[in-house]
Amino acid sequence: MTVTEQAATGRRDRKKRQTRAALTAAALRLVAERGLEHVTVEEISEAADVSSRTFFNYFTCKDDALIADLAVDRDRVVARLAAAPPQVPAVPAVRIALDEAIDTMESERELWRLRLAVIAQNPALLPRLMAGNIETERAMIQAIGARLGVDPDHGHPALVTAVAGAAFRTAMLRWAADTDGRPLRDFVDEAFAAVVAGLPDPSPTS
Structure with missing residues (x-):
């Protein structure tokens, strides 16, 4: 792998970690405010500024985003x-x-x-x-x-x-x-x- 490819891979991994962290933070904040039953995956995704499809690249359900x-x-x-x-x-x-x-x-x-x-x-x-x-x-x-x-x-x-x-x-x-x-x-x-x-x-x- 070249230096350029390594740098690109590092950026992608960093972006993935940031997205995952944003989804977790959004899920925790919304559930703390409203309760587990009153928060949807769509709302978590919107709060993290990603699509629901992106959400499911990281978690299987909203419970997973929490724990x-x-x-x-x-x-x-x-x-x-x-x-x-x-x-x-x-x-x-x-x-x-x-x-x-x-x-x-x-x-x-x-x-x-x-x-x-x-x-x-x-x-x-x-x-x-x-x-x-x-x-x-x-x-x-x-x-x-x-x-x-x-x-x-x-x-x-x-x-x-x-x-x-x-x-x-x-x-x-x-x-x-x-x-x-x-x-x-x-x-x-x-x-x-x-x-x-x-x-x-x-x-x-x-």
Whole structure:
């Protein structure tokens, strides 16, 4: 591929990412304002300044526009988990694997806060979200089992996946509700440090 062809490919990929992001932002904004049942693909497309045909080049339905990018993150997290140094224990390895996702979420804080609010306000999204979570958990269990040299049915990979997932979700929800502007990384580090320490009880607060 020539330099000119590489540049053209880079521009096309960048344009695709921009279009996908615009559709997601439009879908989240409209659904937050009106509710899931009162927003159409046509309205999302119009808000993103593209055609409905273009919408379906990126998403199968409006629900996908709201939550499909979570699956994209999954692939990158699993790849980073597999690449983590072999001497790192499983839970800290998962924490390392989340670095890129954390940076992305931090750079899109308002969008993620909106996404979490939309999911909370529209329970109809939960079955699709849960299906995606099951796929993520399976991929994580496979990757952790491979790291540890144990069969995925051993039990430990599934336990690590469940605990790490709960820690990350707790951190993410605290971050979304935070009004002081603390970075997501702080909340995630606190949650994973507590897990690694064996979840000691915190001191009472006044």
